[in-house]
Amino acid sequence: MDNKLSEHAKEVIDQWLKIYPADQKRSAVLAALREVQHENNGFLTTDLMDAVADYLGLPKIAVYEVASFYSMFEIQPVGRHSISVCTNISCMLCGADEIVAYIEKKLGIKTGESTKDGRYYLKQEEECLAACCGGPMMMVDHKFYENLSPEKVDEVLDKLE
Amino acid sequence: MTDDLITIEVDGKPLQARKGQMLIQVTDKNDIYVPRFCYHHKLSVAANCRMCLVEVEKAPKPLPACATPVVDGMKAYTRSKLAVEAQKAVMEFLLINHPLDCPICDQGGECELQDLAMGYGRDVSRYQENKRVVKDKNIGPLVQTDMTRCIHCTRCVRFGDEIAGVRELGATGRGEHMEIGTYIEKSMVSEMSGNVIDICPVGALTSKPFRFSARSWEMVQKDSIAPHDSVGSNIHVHIKDDRVKRVVPSENETINEVWLSDRDRFSYEGLYSDDRLLSPMIKEDGAWKDVDWETALQYVTDRIQTVKKKTGADNIGALVSPAATLEELFLLQKFMRGIGCHNIDHRLRQRDFSDQDVAPIFPWLGQSIADIEKRDAVLLVGSNVRKEQPIINHRLRKATLRGCNVLVVNPVDYDFNFNIPVKIIVPPTDLPYTLAGILKAVAEQGGRKPDDADFIKLIERTNINDKHREIARKLSESKQGTVLLGNLAVAHPQFSTIRALAGAIAKLANITLGYLGESANSSGAWLAGALPHRKPAGQRSDKTGLNAFSMLEASLKAYVLLGIEPELDCWDGSKAMQAMKSAEFIVCMTAYHSEAIKSYAHVLLPIALFAETSGTYINNEGRSQSFNATVSPSGEARPAWKILRVLGNLFNLNGFNYNTSIEVRDEIQNLISNLVPGNEGRWEIPVSLPTGNGNLQRITDIPMNSIDPITRRAHALQQTMDVADGMVHVNALLARQLGLSAGSRVLVRQEECSVELPVMLDERVPERCVLVHAAQSCHASLGPSYGDITLNKV
Ligand code: SF4
Ligand code: FES
Ligand code: FES
Numbered sequence: 045m046d047n048k049l050s051e052h053a054k055e056v057i058d059q060w061l062k063i064y065p066a067d068q069k070r071s072a073v074l075a076a077l078r079e080v081q082h083e084n085n086g087f088l089t090t091d092l093m094d095a096v097a098d099y100l101g102l103p104k105i106a107v108y109e110v111a112s113f114y115s116m117f118e119i120q121p122v123g124r125h126s127i128s129v130c131t132n133i134s135c136m137l138c139g140a141d142e143i144v145a146y147i148e149k150k151l152g153i154k155t156g157e158s159t160k161d162g163r164y165y166l167k168q169e170e171e172c173l174a175a176c177c178g179g180p181m182m183m184v185d186h187k188f189y190e191n192l193s194p195e196k197v198d199e200v201l202d203k204l205e
Numbered sequence: 206m207t208d209d210l211i212t213i214e215v216d217g218k219p220l221q222a223r224k225g226q227m228l229i230q231v232t233d234k235n236d237i238y239v240p241r242f243c244y245h246h247k248l249s250v251a252a253n254c255r256m257c258l259v260e261v262e263k264a265p266k267p268l269p270a271c272a273t274p275v276v277d278g279m280k281a282y283t284r285s286k287l288a289v290e291a292q293k294a295v296m297e298f299l300l301i302n303h304p305l306d307c308p309i310c311d312q313g314g315e316c317e318l319q320d321l322a323m324g325y326g327r328d329v330s331r332y333q334e335n336k337r338v339v340k341d342k343n344i345g346p347l348v349q350t351d352m353t354r355c356i357h358c359t360r361c362v363r364f365g366d367e368i369a370g371v372r373e374l375g376a377t378g379r380g381e382h383m384e385i386g387t388y389i390e391k392s393m394v395s396e397m398s399g400n401v402i403d404i405c406p407v408g409a410l411t412s413k414p415f416r417f418s419a420r421s422w423e424m425v426q427k428d429s430i431a432p433h434d435s436v437g438s439n440i441h442v443h444i445k446d447d448r449v450k451r452v453v454p455s456e457n458e459t460i461n462e463v464w465l466s467d468r469d470r471f472s473y474e475g476l477y478s479d480d481r482l483l484s485p486m487i488k489e490d491g492a493w494k495d496v497d498w499e500t501a502l503q504y505v506t507d508r509i510q511t512v513k514k515k516t517g518a519d520n521i522g523a524l525v526s527p528a529a530t531l532e533e534l535f536l537l538q539k540f541m542r543g544i545g546c547h548n549i550d551h552r553l554r555q556r557d558f559s560d561q562d563v564a565p566i567f568p569w570l571g572q573s574i575a576d577i578e579k580r581d582a583v584l585l586v587g588s589n590v591r592k593e594q595p596i597i598n599h600r601l602r603k604a605t606l607r608g609c610n611v612l613v614v615n616p617v618d619y620d621f622n623f624n625i626p627v628k629i630i631v632p633p634t635d636l637p638y639t640l641a642g643i644l645k646a647v648a649e650q651g652g653r654k655p656d657d658a659d660f661i662k663l664i665e666r667t668n669i670n671d672k673h674r675e676i677a678r679k680l681s682e683s684k685q686g687t688v689l690l691g692n693l694a695v696a697h698p699q700f701s702t703i704r705a706l707a708g709a710i711a712k713l714a715n716i717t718l719g720y721l722g723e724s725a726n727s728s729g730a731w732l733a734g735a736l737p738h739r740k741p742a743g744q745r746s747d748k749t750g751l752n753a754f755s756m757l758e759a760s761l762k763a764y765v766l767l768g769i770e771p772e773l774d775c776w777d778g779s780k781a782m783q784a785m786k787s788a789e790f791i792v793c794m795t796a797y798h799s800e801a802i803k804s805y806a807h808v809l810l811p812i813a814l815f816a817e818t819s820g821t822y823i824n825n826e827g828r829s830q831s832f833n834a835t836v837s838p839s840g841e842a843r844p845a846w847k848i849l850r851v852l853g854n855l856f857n858l859n860g861f862n863y864n865t866s867i868e869v870r871d872e873i874q875n876l877i878s879n880l881v882p883g884n885e886g887r888w889e890i891p892v893s894l895p896t897g898n899g900n901l902q903r904i905t906d907i908p909m910n911s912i913d914p915i916t917r918r919a920h921a922l923q924q925t926m927d928v929a930d931g932m933v934h935v936n937a938l939l940a941r942q943l944g945l946s947a948g949s950r951v952l953v954r955q956e957e958c959s960v961e962l963p964v965m966l967d968e969r970v971p972e973r974c975v976l977v978h979a980a981q982s983c984h985a986s987l988g989p990s991y992g993d994i995t996l997n998k999v
Contacts, residue, residue, distance in 0.1 A: 090389055103372035108388040112377035 048095035053079050057099060069100045073110050076100060077117055086126055086165070087118035115170045123158035123165035125204045128183045129192075132172035135179035143180045146194045150201070163204065211277040216284060222275045229257055229270040232283065239283050240292055240321050242299075242406045243358035244271035247463055248367055254299070254358050256321065258291035259283045267291040289325075296325040299356055302337050302381075303407070305330075310354065312408030315421040318356065339384050344374075345392030346924035347399055347467060349416050355385050355409035361401040368464070369395040370602055370622025385409070394926055396595040396909060399470040403453060403463070414474055414921040415451040419443075424450055427835040430822050431469035432528055432815035433912060435722025436460060436574065436596040437824030438469050442816050442835040449473045449816050449836055459575050460824070466595035468909055471922050473816060475915035476839065482798045482811040483840025493803060498841070502848070505808050506855040508790045509544070512763040518545035522756035524775070525735055526768035527551045527724035528913050529845065530820025531829070532869040534726060534733035535741060536849035536861075537767055543858035547737050547750025548761070551730040553775045554692070554723065554907075554979075554990070558752040560701035560889035566743035567731035569882045570597075570825040571687060571719030578603040582683030582716070583611045584643075584676060586707055587636065588691020589619045592909040592927060594721050594825070598622070610683075612676045614639050616693060616904050617976060618969040627675045632974045633904055633991050634897035637699050640706035641667040641894055646677030647713045655709050659890040667894070677714075686716035692723045693906060696776060698991045699895055705888030718884045722825045724913065729823030732877050742876040757781050763790040767845060768812065770914055772801055772985035779958040779988050794845050797914055801985065812845040813838035814915055819866045820846070821873075827882045831870060897973070898993070901939075903955065904976045905990035911980040929978035933996065934967035939974075944998055952997045953977070955988035961999060 049057075056079045057072055064071040076096045081088050088111055097107040111117040118126075129147065131140045148154055151164050158165040175181045178190025182197075189200050209224045215237055222231040227250065232239050242254040252272035259270045262280035267287055282288055300322065307313040339352040359376060362385065366372045373395070377388050387393070393401075401410045424443040431438040431452075438461035443451045452473050454465035485501035486493050496504075512521060523541045525534060534551065541549045552558070570577075577583075577600035591598040598621075605611055605623040613621075613628040616636060631639050645664040648654050654661055680686050688711045694703050711718035722728050734741035737750030751759055757771070757780045764771075764785065771781035785791060785805035793806040796814050803809075812818075817838040821831040838844065846866050853861030863869050910922040911929040922928070933951055940946060947966045952959055953975075960983050970976045975994050977987065 103366075103375075105372055105375035105377075105388055108377050109375045112388070113379045 048091055049080065049099060050083055053083055054099070070102050070106065073100060073102065073107060074114070077107070077111055081117060085124055087120065087122045093119075115168075118165075121158075122167075123162050125163060125185055125201075126165045126167050127201070128167045128169035128173070130169055130173045130175070130179065130181050130183075132176075134172070134176035135181060138179040140180040143182065143192050143194075143197065147197060147201075150197070164201065211275065213275050213277070213279040213281065215281045224275070226275050227271055228259065228261075228268075228273045228275055228279075228281055231275055232270060237283060239270045240325065241271060242317060242321075242356060243360060245360050245363075245404055248360060248363040248404075251359050251363060254356065255295045256292060256299070258288060258295060260285045260287040260291075293325045293327070296322060297327060297331070300326060300330065301332050301334075303356060304336060304353055310351070310408040311349070311411045311416055312354075313420070316408055317406035337381055342386045343390060343392075344387060345394075345398070346921045347413055347471060348393065348402060349411045349413040350386075351409050351411065352384060352386065354407050356407055357383060357385065358406060359385070360404045360406065361385065361410060364401055364404055365393075365395070368400070368599065369397050371395050374401075392926075396466055396468070396592055396927065397464060397599065399467045400454075400464050412451060414471060419445045419450045427833070428455060429816055429832045429835055430725070430830045431465065432725045432822070433468050433472060433916065434466065434594040434596070435724060435727045435825035436594055437725060437822050437828065437830050438465055438596055439830075440465065440469065442473070444836055447836050449476055452816075459573065460828075461596050464596065464599060467925070468595075468912070468916060468922065472916045472919045474920045474922070475918035476814050476816065478797065478918035480797045480799055480918070481839050482795060482809055483842065485811060485841065486798070486809040488803075488807050493809075498843070501808055501810060502851055502855060505792045505810070505852065508807065509763060509765075509792070512790055513544060516762050519548065519750075520762040521546045521765065522548035522751060522759075522761045522763070523550075523765040523767070524553060524753060524756065524769055524771060525549065525551045525730070525766075526774070526913065527553070527722075527727045527730050528815075529726060529730070529735075529768050530818065530866075531726060531729045531733050531823060531873060532820050532846040532866045533767060533849065534730045534735040535869060535873050536846055536853070537765070538734045538736075538741070539860070540849055540853050540856070540858065541765070542740070542746075543853060544856055547746055547748050548756050549735055549750060550737055550753035550756065551726075551735040552753050553769065553771075554696045555700060555752075556696065556698045556754055556776050556990070557700040557702075558754070560704065561736075561738055561752070563887040563889060564704075565882070565884045566880055567728045567823075567827070567882065568720035568722070569728050569827050569884065570721070571689075571717040571884050573826045574600060574824075577601055577687075578607070580604050580683075580685050580687050581609050582679045582686035583609060584680060584686075584688045584707075584710070585611060585613045585615070586640065586688065586690050586703065587615060587694030587697060588689060588721055589615075589617070589693070589906060590689070590691055590721060591619065591621055593692050593723065595909075597721060597825075610679045612679060614643070614676075616971065616974070617906060618971075620969075626679070627672055629672050629676070630969075630971050632897055632902050632971050633697060634895055634902060636694075636697060637702045637706060637891075637894050638667065638896065639673070640703060640710065642669045642673035643676050643680075644706055644710050644713065645669050646673040647681055647710055650674070650677050650681050651713060653713060655713060657709075657890060659892075660709055663890060663892075663894065680710065680714040680716060683714070683716060686714060687711070687719055688716060689719045689721055691721045693904075695720070695723070696905065696990050698989075699891070701889050702891045702894070705890050708884070708888050712885070720825075720884065725822045725824070728825055728827060729821070729829075732823060732880070733873060741873060742880060757784040760784050760787050762788060763792075764788055765792050765794075766806075767794045768796070768914065770795075770797075770799060770802065773917070773980045773982075774913070777989045778979065778985040782985050794848060795914075796839075796842065797918065801982075810848055811838075811840060811842035812848065813842050817842065818844035818846070820844075821870050829874070831867075899973075900993045901995060902974050903989070903991055903994040904970065904974050905979045906976065907979045911978065917980065929981035930965070931962060931978070931981055931983050932965035933962045934965050934970050934976035935974075935996070936968050936970050936972065937966050938972065939970075940964065940966055943996055945996070950999050952999050953987065954995045954997070955992065958986055958988045960986045
């Protein structure tokens with residue numbers, strides 16, 4: 045099963061394993077999943093989770109639990125570019141809902157869906173993204189964009205391949 | 206230890222406690238009830254349900270009793286206003302999502318949530334929102350899921366992780382989306398999986414075979430003893446309308462704790478199989494007809510008398526199930542010896558009897574079941590203990606969690622649910638040689654030699670390798686070690702050699718030797734005298750009769766069978782079948798009328814099965830446990846001890862005037878009460894060690910749910926993975942050499958028998974070996990459990 049993990053992913057995981065005690069390999073599960081998800085266009089498959097479980101010597105279900113718990117992991121195939129619009133209190137007061145509505149209309153999808161061409165994924169963001177003074181804000185592929193307006197959203201999203 | 210004792214006060218009562226105990230352990234011990242869902246005394250503390258909140262003096266908020274360690278002088282209140290309010294609030298939270306449809310829930314009437322909702326719930330819910338719905342999962346034939354009812358206590362998850370040793374269930378998702386399940390659809394494969402039914406506090410996990418067939422308040426509960434492995438787990442039988450509805454464990458800390466193996470839990474379904482024999486039957490001119498008991502027994506008497514007169518009592522043989530009760534075993538041997546015949550045996554799956562005269566009075570575990578968990582090193586020889594004696598395996602697993610090394614010498618690379626530091630997987634013919642290697646290594650390391658010169662000679666020429674040394678070192682270093690011989694060792698064609706070598710290893714390493722019994726009375730049958738060479742209580746018999754194998758080889762004129770299907774239960778199925786077919790007269794005391802039985806038997810006498818008869822089992826640790834019948838026997842069936850009593854009287858034998866099975870038991874108990882078990886005994890030391898001849902060898906194992914007639918008829922168990930599969934298991938290398946692949950059909954040949962079977966690739970099987978399960982109809986057309994075998998592609 046190991047061969048499902050790329051050499052690079054294994055290197056990264058090994059790097060993380062070094063900082064934990066040898067009998068606590070499970071500590072590396074978050075880092076391992078993050079790396080594997082990154083290499084797989086932003087989502088995990090059961091096979092990949094199984095491979096991580098085998099590599100770390102964990103029961104498979106233990107990996108499924110972690111991957112399904114954290115909203116940063118996608119366990120269904122999603123579009124290449126992940127868009128999270130914060131709708132928590134500060135952002136909400138600054139008009140986050142309109143931004144969400146704008147993006148949904150622009151892309152023709154609902155929150156939680158991906159565009160058919162696999163280009164965008166509009167993720168349901170669960171928590172405050174900790175950029176409250178710049179609300180409304182969104183995170184696209186791990187980068188923050190603040191003080192959003194429809195024009196600014198267009199600018200950011202249209203650039204993405 | 207007294208330093209550890211502290212005093213706390215609960216609800217105004219001073220209580221003694223040990224430091225570090227959780228509050229709930231102390232209240233439980235003192236019969237102060239604290240409500241709970243997630244806490245279970247055999248599982249780790251999760252403290253996630255919060256139902257056990259209590260008030261503790263000086264604590265600013267209520268604390269969970271299951272996760273609050275006691276400290277000296279602590280004052281707790283379990284029923285104070287604060288505590289009860291907190292408990293009620295938690296109950297209200299739990300009921301936000303839990304359906305309130307107890308009338309259609311199988312757990313209704315025995316549900317912890319229902320009970321506590323009665324005590325702590327409000328009459329009306331303040332929530333209007335829709336309740337969440339969770340899709341049910343199919344997790345196999347034994348456990349039914351209703352996941353909408355799950356309250357996320359995670360008992361089942363912790364059970365898998367901590368007790369079953371296979372983490373299959375988990376909590377995926379979070380918040381309102383959290384679900385308990387296997388994530389990807391799959392069956393639970395544990396020999397103990399049924400226990401999640403008991404520990405689930407709600408109706409999320411219930412028994413599939415029992416589903417919707419009775420309500421808890423309609424049933425009566427009676428105690429009994431589980432009839433399969435040699436553990437003798439204590440059980441409750443739940444009965445409605447004189448029918449066994451289900452079986453659940455009864456707590457006995459020294460034996461099964463609170464657990465039960467799946468086989469012991471679900472085998473009751475076999476009581477009501479379609480081929481249950483309901484009336485005595487006689488074959489007349491090839492046709493079967495029902496008769497009354499009197500006719501049947503008179504017929505048996507006449508026919509046996511005829512055989513006896515014509516060819517002598519030595520031409521009769523009795524084969525009896527090791528799962529028969531002590532009383533049945535005893536009376537059958539009394540009857541046989543009474544008519545002048547010593548051919549009686551229960552060792553159906555054994556081949557090598559050469560050392561039976563020096564064997565212990567009865568083979569036993571060599572220690573108590575509870576002591577197994579204190580062992581620091583265990584050498585398992587020829588055993589798939591996880592499937593064969595699941596409760597003993599659980600104790601072993603507990604031992605390993607405390608640092609015990611379990612070392613394995615096996616002919617098949619079985620899966621264990623704990624870590625095995627050293628294992629040696631060898632073809633059966635190499636098993637004795639491997640043990641000799643370990644013995645030699647133990648001798649070298651201890652700087653001692655076996656006492657016996659013959660042993661020294663035997664191991665002189667043995668080569669030892671690192672694994673032998675490693676095992677030897679772990680055994681020699683152990684303070685509380687043991688060597689355990691399993692079912693495959695007992696069935697081995699050189700069992701006496703294995704026994705001798707294992708015994709010598711144990712002696713030299715100064716550890717105990719134990720036998721893992723296959724059936725409920727594998728130990729008891731020896732004490733009851735169901736043996737050709739010994740009378741009850743190990744007394745020497747003046748004449749030695751034929752053993753189970755020789756009785757078949759000799760093709761006797763008449764056989765008396767009790768509780769067995771010889772073609773499935775004997776070491777050599779086809780030999781058994783031939784012997785049965787060529788006999789003049791066969792009387793089957795049986796609960797079933799299979800096609801095979803009908804083809805060779807002449808009289809069928811219906812017997813009561815485990816929950817239907819009173820009796821006694823002596824388990825592997827030598828503990829005698831008697832039980833009463835819990836339901837009436839099906840149809841006209843009678844307890845076998847009564848049948849034997851009547852037969853004894855019809856033959857005018859002395860001492861068959863028992864009124865109850867208790868009188869029979871007391872007669873045996875009188876004989877055996879002073880016996881001290883001991884496996885140390887003596888051995889027959891062989892002059893040389895067997896070696897393989899290079900031919901392919903057969904290995905036989907009996908999957909746990911194919912072990913005896915009743916289990917083979919238990920419907921749900923038959924849907925599990927642990928049944929005989931009728932396949933030829935070979936490893937990929939051998940398959941390649943023979944040009945076989947998975948699914949290809951081969952002609953399997955042993956001696957004069959042959960049968961065509963499909964191939965299964967199985968890497969657990971060592972080189973040059975072929976694993977075939979026994980106890981299935983194709984076994985009946987194959988030969989010995991071990992020995993040469995050939996495969997030809999068809
Ligand atoms: S299924 Fe039962 S035992 Fe498992 S978490 Fe849910 S309520 Fe608890
Ligand atoms: S509320 Fe949006 S970043 Fe904090
Ligand atoms: S029983 Fe204590 S929190 Fe569940």
